[in-house]
Amino acid sequence: xxxxxxxxxxxxxxxxxxxxxxxxxxxxxxxxxxxxxxxxxxxxxxxxxxxxxxxxxxxxxxxxxxxxxxxxxxxxxxxxxxxxxxxxxxxxxxxxxxxxxxxxxxxxxxxxxxxxxxxxxxxxxxxxxxxxxxxxxxxxxxxxxxxxxxxxxxxxxxxxxxxxxxxxxxxxxxxxxxxxxxxxxxxxxxxxxxxxxxxxxx
Amino acid sequence: xxxxxxxxxxxxxxxxxxxxxxxxxxxxxxxxxxxxxxxxxxxxxxxxxxxxxxxxxxxxxxxxxxxxxxxxxxxxxxxxxxxxxxxxxxxxxxxxxxxxxxxxxxxxxxxxxxxxxxxxxxxxxxxxxxxxxxxxxxxxxxxxxxxxxxxxxxxxxxxxxxxxxxxxxxxxxxxxxxxxxxxxxxxxxxxxxxxxxxxxxxxxxxxxx
Numbered sequence: 354x355x356x357x358x359x360x361x362x363x364x365x366x367x368x369x370x371x372x373x374x375x376x377x378x379x380x381x382x383x384x385x386x387x388x389x390x391x392x393x394x395x396x397x398x399x400x401x402x403x404x405x406x407x408x409x410x411x412x413x414x415x416x417x418x419x420x421x422x423x424x425x426x427x428x429x430x431x432x433x434x435x436x437x438x439x440x441x442x443x444x445x446x447x448x449x450x451x452x453x454x455x456x457x458x459x460x461x462x463x464x465x466x467x468x469x470x471x472x473x474x475x476x477x478x479x480x481x482x483x484x485x486x487x488x489x490x491x492x493x494x495x496x497x498x499x500x501x502x503x504x505x506x507x508x509x510x511x512x513x514x515x516x517x518x519x520x521x522x523x524x525x526x527x528x529x530x531x532x533x534x535x536x537x538x539x540x541x542x543x544x545x546x547x548x549x550x551x552x553x554x555x
Numbered sequence: 556x557x558x559x560x561x562x563x564x565x566x567x568x569x570x571x572x573x574x575x576x577x578x579x580x581x582x583x584x585x586x587x588x589x590x591x592x593x594x595x596x597x598x599x600x601x602x603x604x605x606x607x608x609x610x611x612x613x614x615x616x617x618x619x620x621x622x623x624x625x626x627x628x629x630x631x632x633x634x635x636x637x638x639x640x641x642x643x644x645x646x647x648x649x650x651x652x653x654x655x656x657x658x659x660x661x662x663x664x665x666x667x668x669x670x671x672x673x674x675x676x677x678x679x680x681x682x683x684x685x686x687x688x689x690x691x692x693x694x695x696x697x698x699x700x701x702x703x704x705x706x707x708x709x710x711x712x713x714x715x716x717x718x719x720x721x722x723x724x725x726x727x728x729x730x731x732x733x734x735x736x737x738x739x740x741x742x743x744x745x746x747x748x749x750x751x752x753x754x755x756x757x758x759x760x761x762x763x764x
Contacts, residue, residue: 399746402690408585410686411655414720415583415591417621422595425613426602442594449590473587495583500624 402453409475416498416508420542423506436510443514450515451522459527462487462520462552469519487552489516494548497541507540509548516550531555557634557732561643565636572636573650577657585686592687592716597697607703611711618719626724629654630731639732641665641759644678647728658684668759676736678725678757679743685753687714688746701748712745714753725757735762 400408427435456468463482466489470478474495481488497508517535524530532555539545558565596610599617603609629651636647645663652660663680691699691713699713706712718740725738736759744754 399692400684400686400689402586402589402693405585405589405686405689408684408686409582409657410585410588411577411580411657412583412588413580413625413655414618414621414716415588417624418595418617418716421617421620422598426598429602438598442598445594445597446587446590449593450587453586473584475582475584493581495581 406454412474412495416494416496419496419508419511420498420501423504423508427506432506435506439506439508439510440514440517443511443516444518446511447515447518447522451519455523455526459523459530462530462533462554465520465523466516466552469516485554487554489550489552491548491550492546494541497548499541501542502544504540504542506542507537507548508542509540509550510537512548513537513550516552520552558638560640561636561638561646565638565643566646569636569646569650572632573653576632576654580654582657585689589686589689593691593694593697596713600697607697607699608705608709608711611704611713611715612709615711615715615719615722618716619723620719621716622720622723623727625655625720626727630727633728634731637728637732639734641676641678641734644725644728645680648678648680648725651724652680656686658682675761676759678759680755681744682753682755685714685746687717688753691747699747704748706748710741712742713747714742714745714755718742718755721755721757729759736760737762 423435423439426438430438454472456465456472458464458468461482463480466480466487467478470476476493479490479492481490491509491512494509494512496511501508513535517533520530520533520535524532534553534555536551536553537548538551539547539549541548561569596614599613600607600610603613633647633651636650642665645665648663649660652658661681661683663678666677666679668674668676691697701707704711704713712718722738722740725740729736729738739758739760741756741758742753743756744750744752746753
């Protein structure tokens with residue numbers, strides 16, 4: 354039993370996800386060990402949103418819960434109002450996000466989109482820039498649940514809402530950025546092979 | 556055929572396996588996850604005419620459906636460590652929590668049933684760093700506290716979606732290993748209702764014949 358615990362403790366230390374814990378852990382008194390092992394030497398903490406910036410979570414539940422919510426509100430509000438509400442949701446997400454994080458390079462829309470995706474989902478996104486429009490293709494959309502491909506609602510309209518509001522709010526800091534409108538052209542939730550958003554420069 | 560006990564190699568497999576699955580998983584930043592969660596609750600909150608307890612109840616149901624979908628994918632991999640011994644459930648719980656949240660839970664403990672007080676067997680675990688409640692006290696757009704959640708009556712908290720997910724996940728495992736229990740999960744302590752820490756309790760209720 355003790356041997357298993359020691360092995361488990363070593364595995365957790367070597368493979369841990371928490372940077373703070375790496376190399377810093379020391380065995381302390383038996384009474385403290387339970388709390389201290391799992392919180393990196395700190396007592397239980399109430400996280401602030403700023404602290405969340407350093408934390409990663411798995412995105413598995415988000416598309417499933419989101420798909421259920423879309424199904425639920427669609428019945429009550431109808432398709433048009435549901436799409437509108439999902440865009441509003443994206444706008445609110447962008448407003449919340451900008452309170453705690455801003456892209457470091459706000460020189461071009463392409464850079465903002467790429468950096469935002471990298472920050473939110475830890476991966477790169479395909480962005481194609483043309484004179485008056487920018488095209489975003491996402492083959493692994495975080496909100497389009499893979500089990501649903503026959504919906505009449507583009508689930509990822511929330512993403513286009515987020516991008517639109519994010520860039521339009523960043524204009525306040527960088528007036529060189531143009532006013533934009535972002536539309537969802539294709540969605541995996543509607544059977545497309547990828548999700549596609551079009552940013553139109555006004 | 557499910558194992559009777561998890562055993563030494565099962566424990567090691569659980570310890571290593573959780574890191575492998577976490578490494579493979581598609582990840583999302585904690586801030587965007589927390590904000591997304593808040594906005595999802597807000598949609599349901601408005602749907603129910605600004606009734607928070609009803610929104611949390613719906614959210615628990617959504618969590619149950621989500622848990623079923625996700626655990627279904629993991630049943631095949633998990634069968635190597637599932638056992639029929641309830642005392643092994645803290646190990647399963649610690650591993651699955653790490654797979655999904657990338658964080659450790661604290662002191663997951665199995666408490667056997669007490670016949671003198673009719674208390675069912677239960678599994679208790681604490682979450683040192685709850686991402687769901689983070690910064691919510693400073694956000695005035697939805698007032699979340701013991702009163703607005705109507706906790707005394709409903710026992711529903713901000714983490715009710717997690718309760719739903721865990722309820723269906725644990726139930727699926729129990730059914731898989733053919734143990735005659737129904738699971739009910741409650742967030743027994745929640746930062747938003749004034750507790751110092753987030754704590755979940757899973758009750759194992761014997762199925763009626």
